Amino acid sequence: MAKKLLVIGHVWPEPKTTAAGCRMLQLLETFISFGYEITFASTAAKTEFSLNLNDLGITEAAIVLNHSSFDDFLVNLRPDTVIFDRFMVEEQFGWRVAEFAPKALRILNTEDLHSLRKAREEAVKKGWEFSLDQWKNHPMTLREASSIYRSDITLMISPYEMHLLQQELAIPKALLLHLPFLVNRISPKTVQQWPSFEERSDFVCIGNGKHAPNVDSINVLKNTIWPLIRKELPKANLYIYGAYLSQHIRGLHDPKTGFHVVGWAENVDNVLQKHRLLLAPLRFGAGIKGKLLDAMIHGTPSITTPIGSEGMHNGLPWNGTITDDWSTFARAAVELYQHREQWTTAQTNGTVMINTLYQKETLQPQLKIHFDEVGEQLNQHRDRNFIGRLLHHETLTSTKYLAKWIEEKSRR
Known part of the structure; x- marks a missing residue:
């Protein structure tokens, strides 16, 4: 029974x-x-x-x-x-x-x-x-x-x-x-099927609008980090995805500056695989961040904070950069976005983390x-x-x- x-x-x-x-x-x-x-x-x-x-x-x-x-x-x-x-x-x-x-x-x-x-x-x-x-x-x-x-x-x-x-x-x-x-374990065959560095473009941020750390991080991106990135990459775009986004967050939508508030993504897998980098400037929070794990699962390197990466990598190299200094955050994002070799190394680091810690x-x-x-x-x-x-x-x-x-x- x-x-x-x-x-x-x-x-x-x-x-x-x-x-x-x-x-x-x-x-x-x-x-x-x-x-x-x-x-x-x-x-x-x-x-x-x-x-x-x-x-x-x-x-x-x-x-x-x-x-x-x-x-x-x-x-x-x-x-x-x-x-x-x-x-x-x-x-x-x-x-x-x-x-x-x-x-x-x-x-x-x-x-x-x-x-x-x-x-x-x-x-x-x-x-x-x-x-x-x-x-x-x-x-x-x-x-x-x-x-x-x-x-x-x-x-x-x-x-x-x-x-x-x-x-x-x-x-x-x-x-x-x-x-x-x-x-599930990420196999070499899965990695080969991911879109390449050249096939991906722009930045992405994902977060449920009911979750306070996500709302705060979107505001940090809009007010501080994205202007620094956009200055170095004037043609780049950042796409904000998430269910339950408030009117305030939707009001930040500004295509002229490359800041796009999209809303809920029905297929997160496709969203992550078409973008080159995920940004998650989390100033507070706890637990393991699903967005960062999802990014690794789909071969998307990320820039985040010590709070964002907390408890996630057990000393293994991160799949991108960890910093809570916003100028450093923006520079790291620009650097990783532009250099294929560094980006590929970061992607590999994410695969190693998944296969070592989350099987x-x-x-x-x-x-x-x-x-x-x-x-x-x-x-x-x-x-x-x-x-x-x-x-x-x-x-x-x-x-x-x-x-x-x-x-x-x-x-x-």
């Missing part, structure tokens, strides 16, 4: 608009390959970009927040494993899963450390120099760390964030599992082994996690009764 997986999504997956959507699709496909019977549930409304999960053989379920109908849903489903997609979902539904599906393995999928991204964003907006103390004292860090303790396994996409949690917050390694994006064929079996080992000794695993048990007793008791109060208030 097939095991049952319940995924409780913060939103319905949108793999064509967000890196988080791609990540979720990779996880779902992985559990399908493991033979799981999957149900995906969410309180969110669907959008035009939401993936039709039924096409993958996955059952879709709409659920209600702060309502006992979810308890009945759990009892009837009897999942063997539950994935909370981000810590906010675990806060909302964790106590219900613990109470009504106590034997289910509870997995937290972080996407990135939201608290780290938020603390960095606040530092940038206030003009502060970011420090880890700001992050450690941020209210969201307390919430996120509590959620990690309450879960049996937390999936971390970035090794840097794995290090932070262990070294700065003393979270036991036994509660964490590094699982980056899962990507699906290697990572999926490791994931299954880890889940099976924890699942077989789940009681012992939870007994060793005393802080997690303490937080379930204290924190979730208050959350439980708050939810029941909201439900009763709504009923009346």
Whole structure:
């Protein structure tokens, strides 16, 4: 009999608009390959970009927040494993899963450390120099760390964030599992099929407009970096792609200066392969940047910042340049754009990173082994996690009764 997986999504997956959507699709496909019977549930409304999960053989379920109908849903489903997609979902539904599906393995999928991204964003907006103390004292860090303790396994996409949690917050390694994006190996045949240096032209920037780091980076490009590049390359163009771009961002469209705001790209693969360089001047953020990984997958070198490349290359040479000095950023972009040999070396560096650090064929079996080992000794695993048990007793008791109060208030 097939095991049952319940995924409780913060939103319905949108793999064509967000890196988080791609990540979720990779996880779902992985559990399908493991033979799981999957149900995906969410309180969110669907959008035009939401993936039709039924096409993958996955059952879709709409659920209600702060309502006992979810308890009945759990009892009837009897999942063997539950994935909370981000810590906010675990806060909302964790106590219900613990109470009504106590034997289910509870997995937290972080996407990135939201608290780290938020603390960095606040530092940038206030003009502060970011420090880890700001992050450690941020209210969201307390919430996120509590959620990690309450879960049996937390999936971390970035090794840097794995290090932070262990070294700065003393979270036991036994509660964490590094699982980056899962990507197919890039073969020599694939490389040969990519458009060449001469067949590509212009620059590209990709980013969902709902994601604050992307909006900030587009503004940096428009106001600071692109004028410097355009001065050296007066015929070059920069194309901005992304779903949910605001009116402000769309208003930056200025073909006379080569700055083109296009909007959503239905086929990101084609967009990346026709451009010579990707620009990502990210001043804040966390996790692994899907746009930079996609660029490597399609042979497109990139210029980004230390924040952009964080946790992505494990000391391997970057497929372009890493800098947070905007003059250096622009010079590097011009240099790489004009010199075929340097560009080809950068492209090769990206291929090496993908094949060394992100191979699906290697990572999926490791994931299954880890889940099976924890699942077989789940009681012992939870007994060793005393802080997690303490937080379930204290924190979730208050959350439980708050939810029941909201439900009763709504009923009346």
